[in-house]
Amino acid sequence: MEPQRKHSAALHTCYPCRRTILYRIYAVIHTCGIISLMYHHAHSLATADTTLTTSLLLIADVVLAFMWATTTCLRFNPVHRTEYPKRYLAKPKEDFPKLDVFICTADPYKEPPMMVVNTVLSVMAYDYPSDKLSVYVSDDGGSSLTLFALMEAAMFSEHWLPFCKKNSVEDRSPEVYFSSKSQYWTDEAENIKVLQSDEIEVMPNLIYVSREKNGASPHHFKAGALNTLLRVSSVMTNSPVILTLDCDTYSNNPRSPLHALCYFSDPKLNPSLGFVQFPQKFRGVNKNDIYASELRRPFVISMVGFDGLMGSTYVGTGCFFNRRAFYGPPTNLILPEVDELGPNWIADRPIKGYFGFGTRCSWM
Numbered sequence: 001m002e003p004q005r006k007h008s009a010a011l012h013t014c015y016p017c018r019r020t021i022l023y024r025i026y027a028v029i030h031t032c033g034i035i036s037l038m039y040h041h042a043h044s045l046a047t048a049d050t051t052l053t054t055s056l057l058l059i060a061d062v063v064l065a066f067m068w069a070t071t072t073c074l075r076f077n078p079v080h081r082t083e084y085p086k087r088y089l090a091k092p093k094e095d096f097p098k099l100d101v102f103i104c105t106a107d108p109y110k111e112p113p114m115m116v117v118n119t120v121l122s123v124m125a126y127d128y129p130s131d132k133l134s135v136y137v138s139d140d141g142g143s144s145l146t147l148f149a150l151m152e153a154a155m156f157s158e159h160w161l162p163f164c165k166k167n168s169v170e171d172r173s174p175e176v177y178f179s180s181k182s183q184y185w186t187d188e189a190e191n192i193k194v195l196q197s198d199e200i201e202v203m204p205n206l207i208y209v210s211r212e213k214n215g216a217s218p219h220h221f222k223a224g225a226l227n228t229l230l231r232v233s234s235v236m237t238n239s240p241v242i243l244t245l246d247c248d249t250y251s252n253n254p255r256s257p258l259h260a261l262c263y264f265s266d267p268k269l270n271p272s273l274g275f276v277q278f279p280q281k282f283r284g285v286n287k288n289d290i291y292a293s294e295l296r297r298p299f300v301i302s303m304v305g306f307d308g309l310m311g312s313t314y315v316g317t318g319c320f321f322n323r324r325a326f327y328g329p330p331t332n333l334i335l336p337e338v339d340e341l342g343p344n345w346i347a348d349r350p351i352k353g354y355f356g357f358g359t360r361c362s363w364m
């Protein structure tokens with residue numbers, strides 16, 4: 001992501017970390033220390049007899065100095081960002097771009113379908129116009145259990161979405177909501193029952209995709225699944241903004257799309273803005289995180305460091321993409337041979353779907 005240091009844009013601000021100056025002073029002192037150490041080694045090599053020992057020490061110190069330099073650049077200009085989603089909300093709803101969400105699952109035993117549907121429901125229930133939202137699930141396991149769970153989730157969503165929006169529920173993964181409020185939700189469960197399904201007229205699209213795999217060509221695991229979803233979604237909805245999620249990472253903020261759009265809608269950033277990566281947060285780690293399972297260094301410290309240099313890295317989940325970014329660099333649009341797979345194709349055919357097992361879902 002392009003860093004933007006000025007407080008100019010109304011929808012987001014970016015400011016450097018306050019302790020950067022102290023760190024830079026320390027880094028200069030440390031660099032002087034490394035240079036004098038290198039000088040000492042070079043001097044010893046030229047004058048002393050212990051050439052082998054000195055050479056080994058020199059190599060060890062060069063390696064350590066290189067490792068220090070590569071991590072130091074991430075501490076050199078860390079930046080913090082703030083978005084103002086309420087300001088974005090003030091726009092007319094017609095101006096909101098369509099959003100496609102890609103969720104990958106592969107194994108119904110290691111990734112239980114209940115976990116997958118909780119992730120699905122957490123994004124279907126976004127505070128976002130439902131008619132602009134499409135959720136695509138790629139199931140590399142081709143599991144009928146996962147498909148069945150999704151069908152049930154589609155029906156449950158008719159109750160869950162109005163309930164979340166009416167009660168301003170913050171945790172929109174049902175599993176998290178019901179476990180975190182276990183002392184309250186007995187009363188609220190009654191509310192779920194009495195809600196009518198027509199409170200929200202349009203429901204988000206929910207599309208299940210299980211790609212064909214064969215021995216003749218490599219399937220490329222998650223990357224292959226995401227590419228399949230990219231192609232399928234381009235002919236069905238072709239939304240300009242895409243969110244990718246692993247099936248085990250639910251969205252814990254119903255306004256996440258608005259936060260991302262604060263950047264995508266900025267005309268100064270947009271031509272070169274490929275993606276907006278959200279940090280990962282982990283549930284269920286032990287108190288004080290003694291095993292460092294939160295992975296704070298890669299997901300928090302390094303990310304703000306990358307952001308201040310040339311932009312963060314994609315960490316595989318929780319990332320909003322500009323669909324245009326998949327069609328070549330900002331100055332060069334590389335169009336596919338099939339028009340319908342291009343970024344500017346307007347996919348306006350209505351999506352009509354029927355489930356198996358004799359059930360037709362009313363939201364399609």
Ligand SMILES: O=c1ccn([C@@H]2O[C@H](COP(=O)(O)OP(=O)(O)O[C@H]3O[C@H](CO)[C@@H](O)[C@H](O)[C@H]3O)[C@@H](O)[C@H]2O)c(=O)[nH]1
Pocket residue numbers: 104105106107111138140220221222225245246247248315316317
């Ligand atoms: O053939 C496959 C294999 C995996 N996946 C999905 O890919 C995701 C990540 O795979 P997983 O085995 O869970 O990898 P992890 O090590 O848990 O994931 C971390 O590391 C991955 C890269 O190695 C990133 O893609 C993930 O975002 C990151 O969370 C999951 O949703 C899987 O369902 C597929 O869709 N098809």
Ligand SMILES: [Mn+2]
Pocket residue numbers: 246248
């Ligand atoms: Mn995983």
